[in-house]
Amino acid sequence: MTHYIYLVRHGEHQDAEHGLEDGPLSPRGRRQAERIADRLSPIPFDAVWHSPLVRAAETARLVAQRLPSLKPQPSALLFDCVPTGMTEDAPPVFEPFFGSITEAEVEAGRAQMEDATSEFLVRKKGEVHELLITHNSVIAWFVREALQAPAWRWMTLNQANCGLTVLAQKSNRPWTLVYHNDLAHLPFELRTGLPEIPLV
Template identity: 75%
Template sequence: MTHYLYLVRHGEHQDAEHGLEDGPLSPRGVRQAALLADRLSGLPFDAVWHSPLVRATETARILADRMPAIDPQPNALLFDCVPTGMTEDTPTVFEPFFGSFSDDDFEAGKAQMADAINEFLVRKPGDVHELLITHNFVISWFVREIMGADEWRWLTLNQAHCGLTVLAQKKGRPWSLVSHNDIAHLPYELRTGLPEVPPV
């Protein structure tokens, strides 16, 4: 009996490539979401949750159009956020990134992610398949959490648009990372959203 958590970053959006700005999916983002739906079709999802932001909502809608058995629901715990500010251990190279955010942003992000961990990283009985359509930083925080890495390590984890990360927990065992940022369903020209995309 295993609890699977499928974490997906939304498709590419039109208004911003980085940061917390929102916008509708780009034509590439629509194609990414459709290919992701094909990849996930056939999985027996018990629940599908998505960030209420437009780019994640549209990604969820495309999946639902191609996967009629699912009924995606918005969840505020999956909003885009910045989980921490600079910590004592954060390398100084990351300091410029934090300059556009306030202490209130950091506090809100940390509280949100604490609630998200308590909501979603909780073992449920039986075989469970849950899909979360969310944002890069949220997925990074989940992965950092289950690996027990230092808080600042979320900054070093990145997901492509419509990349797939899978976490799993068997009864009596800790969570494990099954796959991270799997983009096998995306052709090279649709592999967007990463600082660097390898050619293979």
């Protein structure tokens, strides 16, 4: 018996190109959400959670429209956040990014992700399928946590809008990464959200 966690980044939102942090999905973002819903349609989900931010909530709503048996629930543990600050072993190339992040934001993100991993990365009995619709940094942190990589490694893991990442855990075994940022369901013109130039 296996516990599966399906991690989906929200669809592209209308205000992304204007530098705004949140907003409703763009027409392309809505098409991305429809495509991921079709991709996930065969899976018997036990629970669906999403970030309360508009772009993630709307993605969850569109997924549920195509999969009416799903009842998405908001979770504050899935908010967009910065999980860590600059660590001693992090490459110096990341210093400019953290220059604009306050210590309060880092502390809030660290506490949130501690609670999130305690809530979601816990083996449940039986065959379990859970869907989490959230943000790039949250998915990166879950993957880093599952692989037990150094804390700063979340900065090197990026997900496209409505990309699919899957973690799985069998009884008495560690978490494994089944898929990371799988885009097979998205045609080229719907693939958005990745940085044009890798951070490292």
